[in-house]
Amino acid sequence: MHWRSCKYEAFRIMRKWSHKFMTSDQSPSVFVFRQLSNCRNTMEAADSPRKDSPATPEENSTKKGLRTVNGVQYDFNDPRFAGMGTRAIKRLLKQEHWEATRDERTKIQREKQRRKKEERQKLVEEGVLEPRPKRQRHQEMSLSNVGVVIDCAFTSYMSEKELHSMQSQIVHCYSKNRTAPLSMKTSITSFDEALRTTFDKKTSSWTNWKNVDFLTETYDEKFDKDNLIYLSADSDNVAHELEDGKTYIIGGIVDKNRYKGLCQNKAVEQGIKTAQLPIGEYIHMASRKVLTVNQVYEIMLKWLEYRDWKRAFMDVIPLRKLKESVIVDPKQEEAGSEEQKAEKGEAEEAIDAPQANEDDADSKEKEATT
Ligand SMILES: C[S@@+](CC[C@H](N)C(=O)[O-])C[C@H]1O[C@@H](n2cnc3c(N)ncnc32)[C@H](O)[C@@H]1O
Numbered sequence: 001m002h003w004r005s006c007k008y009e010a011f012r013i014m015r016k017w018s019h020k021f022m023t024s025d026q027s028p029s030v031f032v033f034r035q036l037s038n039c040r041n042t043m044e045a046a047d048s049p050r051k052d053s054p055a056t057p058e059e060n061s062t063k064k065g066l067r068t069v070n071g072v073q074y075d076f077n078d079p080r081f082a083g084m085g086t087r088a089i090k091r092l093l094k095q096e097h098w099e100a101t102r103d104e105r106t107k108i109q110r111e112k113q114r115r116k117k118e119e120r121q122k123l124v125e126e127g128v129l130e131p132r133p134k135r136q137r138h139q140e141m142s143l144s145n146v147g148v149v150i151d152c153a154f155t156s157y158m159s160e161k162e163l164h165s166m167q168s169q170i171v172h173c174y175s176k177n178r179t180a181p182l183s184m185k186t187s188i189t190s191f192d193e194a195l196r197t198t199f200d201k202k203t204s205s206w207t208n209w210k211n212v213d214f215l216t217e218t219y220d221e222k223f224d225k226d227n228l229i230y231l232s233a234d235s236d237n238v239a240h241e242l243e244d245g246k247t248y249i250i251g252g253i254v255d256k257n258r259y260k261g262l263c264q265n266k267a268v269e270q271g272i273k274t275a276q277l278p279i280g281e282y283i284h285m286a287s288r289k290v291l292t293v294n295q296v297y298e299i300m301l302k303w304l305e306y307r308d309w310k311r312a313f314m315d316v317i318p319l320r321k322l323k324e325s326v327i328v329d330p331k332q333e334e335a336g337s338e339e340q341k342a343e344k345g346e347a348e349e350a351i352d353a354p355q356a357n358e359d360d361a362d363s364k365e366k367e368a369t370t
Pocket of ligand 1: 230231232233249250251252253254255256257258259260261262263264275276277279289290291292293296
């Protein structure tokens with residue numbers, strides 16, 4: 001027994017039996033010591049192997065390795081858990097249980113929704129509630145002339161967790177595209193086995209998605225290179241608008257900034273134009289301007305709706321990121337740059353600054369806004 005459990009056991013015994021040693025002439029420490037000795041004897045007896053009779057289920061449950069998770073007993077010494085810690089095994093078993101009970105949960109959820117719908121319908125009939133406005137049907141959705149490709153050629157760069165997150169982000173994009181006033185024709189390229197399996201597991205309805213093509217091919221096999229623009233926070237070009245007839249590529253990767261410049265370099269190598277979103281013109285971000293796939297996708301949808309980048313950014317970029325950032329006031333920015341120009345002019349007149357210093361200042365200013 002570890003000394004900490006021993007100490008805990010001593011306290012437990014003192015608390016439980018305090019009424020006894022208050023009345024007996026035995027000192028508390030002697031009393032606790034005796035109780036602990038009894039406890040140790042019992043444990044040693046339980047630990048020693050029995051040759052005569054097989055272990056009862058109760059004894060089994062106290063044996064190291066046998067644990068109950070979600071009401072089912074598992075042997076944690078099973079070779080399939082080899083090399084895994086207790087927590088990891090529990091997490092795995094819980095995940096398996098969650099997957100196994102998916103149908104059951106869906107059934108309960110559907111039943112709950114059906115009941116809710118019936119109750120609501122009743123209230124509408126009684127005039128208590130207004131009927132819901134009719135949802136825009138898919139066929140009535142307007143499709144813009146701007147296309148999107150989510151380039152999923154990076155599954156080998158991601159952990160399983162990141163792959164799951166990537167899949168959720170694509171689901172998110174799809175759901176936003178369905179309800180947007182102007183939607184975008186979307187293609188998921190380099191859709192490989194790993195991603196397909198994740199989709200099958202998590203969102204089996206993907207095969208019925210409208211306006212989305214799942215392609216095993218790469219984007220350059222399917223699209224005319226001249227109409228492609230790879231979006232990348234690392235690009236030197238800025239997309240001031242989304243052009244009709246163009247297809248914008250979003251790098252389908254969740255990498256927590258591990259692979260800086262990955263998509264930019266890929267596009268440059270393939271001779272495909274690149275552009276970053278004009279975030280720096282509207283928001284001076286405290287952190288890097290790298291957004292997630294679904295955020296970029298949603299910003300594009302919002303731009304198509306408002307034709308206003310600032311509104312699009314403010315609608316989509318999470319509040320927590322905005323809080324740490326400075327929102328640019330275009331008027332102040334203009335006045336500021338006039339002042340800067342004037343100051344710069346004066347400085348240039350006063351000191352004949354070397355060209356390198358000017359370049360330095362320029363690149364520093366750029367760094368601050370990107
Ligand atoms: C999580 S980022 C991937 C970052 C990755 N390290 C890379 O090399 O791009 C996912 C994708 O969103 C798009 N993206 C993110 N932030 C962007 C920005 N500020 N401007 C343009 N595209 C952006 C890019 O297409 C990028 O590949």
